[in-house]
Amino acid sequence: AQKITQTQPGMFVQEKEAVTLDCTYDTSDPSYGLFWYKQPSSGEMIFLIYQGSYDQQNATEGRYSLNFQKARKSANLVISASQLGDSAMYFCAMREGPNAGNNRKLIWGLGTSLAVNP
Amino acid sequence: GAGVSQTPSNKVTEKGKYVELRCDPISGHTALYWYRQSLGQGPEFLIYFQGTGAADDSGLPNDRFFAVRPEGSVSTLKIQRTERGDSAVYLCASGTGVNNEQFFGPGTRLTVL
Numbered sequence: 001a002q003k004i005t006q007t008q009p010g011m012f013v014q015e016k017e018a019v020t021l022d023c024t025y026d027t028s029d030p031s032y033g034l035f036w037y038k039q040p041s042s043g044e045m046i047f048l049i050y051q052g053s054y055d056q057q058n059a060t061e062g063r064y065s066l067n068f069q070k071a072r073k074s075a076n077l078v079i080s081a082s083q084l085g086d087s088a089m090y091f092c093a094m095r096e097g098p099n100a101g102n103n104r105k106l107i108w109g110l111g112t113s114l115a116v117n118p
Numbered sequence: 119g120a121g122v123s124q125t126p127s128n129k130v131t132e133k134g135k136y137v138e139l140r141c142d143p144i145s146g147h148t149a150l151y152w153y154r155q156s157l158g159q160g161p162e163f164l165i166y167f168q169g170t171g172a173a174d175d176s177g178l179p180n181d182r183f184f185a186v187r188p189e190g191s192v193s194t195l196k197i198q199r200t201e202r203g204d205s206a207v208y209l210c211a212s213g214t215g216v217n218n219e220q221f222f223g224p225g226t227r228l229t230v231l
Contacts, residue, residue, distance in 0.1 A: 004160075035219075043207060045161070045222035091160050105151065105174060106220065108160030 003027065004092050004109035011114050013082045020067070021077040021112045023092030033095040034075040035106065036066065040088040048090075051075060082116045089113050120144070122223035124210050130229045131200055139195040139226045143212030150193050151220055152185055153209040161209055167193060200230045 005024045013019035025034065036048040051059045051066045059066040067076040079086055090113075093106040123142040131137050143150050149168055153161035163177040167187045175185075182200075187193040197204055207227050211220035 037222075042224070043227075044224050045209065045211070047219055047221065050219060093160075105163040105166055105177065106153075106161070107163070110158075110160050 002109075003107045004094055006092055006109035006112050008112045009110075011112055013079075013086075013114065013116055015084060015116055015118050016081055018078060018080045019082055019114065021079070021090050021092075021114065023075045023077065023109060025073050025075060025092075025094050027073075027094065027096050029096045031098045034066070034068070035093040035095070036064070036075075036077045037091045037093060038086075038088045039091060039111070045091070049077065079114075084116050084118060087114060087116045122210055122212050122221055124208075124223040124226050126226060127224065128227045128229075130231065132231050133200060133202060135200050135230075137197050137200055137228065139197075139208050139210075139228070141193045141195070141210030141212075141223060143191060143193070143210070144221055145191075147212035147214055147221070148190070149213040149220075150187060151211040151213070152193070152195050153211065155207045155209055155225070157206075164195070197228075200228075202230050204228060205230045 003026050007022055032053045034051045038046045038048055049059050049061045049064045049066050051068045058068050063080045065078045089111045091111045092109045095104050097104045125140045151166040152164040155161045165175040165185050166173055170187055170190045182198045185195045207225040209225045211222045213220045
């Protein structure tokens with residue numbers, strides 16, 4: 001079974017509008033972390049936002065926010081006020097296991113390709 | 119400061135050859151990760167180092183793949199008897215352990231002919 005599922009292979013959004021990229025996850029570990037990365041056509045993975053499984057508040061970083069619904073096991077990324085430079089692949093990833101001090105592998109989804117139209 | 123660097127950026131080799139891919143992590147980062155990304159896929163974990171030792175090598179696909187980090191800084195991923203299926207972008211990341219955030223390098227694109 002897929003641990004990270006991104007059901008949208010491609011998405012379009014109009015510049016300046018908000019867009020939500022979906023991510024669902026599957027784990028039996030009570031402690032885990034969820035990540036979103038951006039991969040532009042240049043290929044480099046750029047960290048966007050992190051949510052810990054015990055975090056009470058949804059994570060926010062500038063125009064990025066993570067809509068964390070623990071019971072539904074979803075961790076959707078919301079990008080507000082889309083810009084042309086947001087066009088890229090977006091990957092959701094999960095770390096299974098406790099927080100800081102433990103370094104563990106990330107399990108990745110297949111990604112969503114976002115195109116921002118002018 | 120300097121980010122993660124990887125060399126070479128591109129490597130073309132013939133089936134059966136041996137290749138080495140190098141990763142220079144961010145200075146002071148104790149954790150180092152190798153991933154492989156095939157076209158149209160998300161990254162696939164290969165191995166991670168905590169210091170000099172491999173803390174988790176469960177992602178290495180077979181014994182043709184090996185990685186070292188002898189001084190706890192630079193790491194080399196070694197692939198013996200390359201096969202066409204090894205063609206992919208090999209990504210390296212480093213981290214401090216805080217929330218497991220990983221900082222990625224630009225990758226090495228390996229093409230096996």
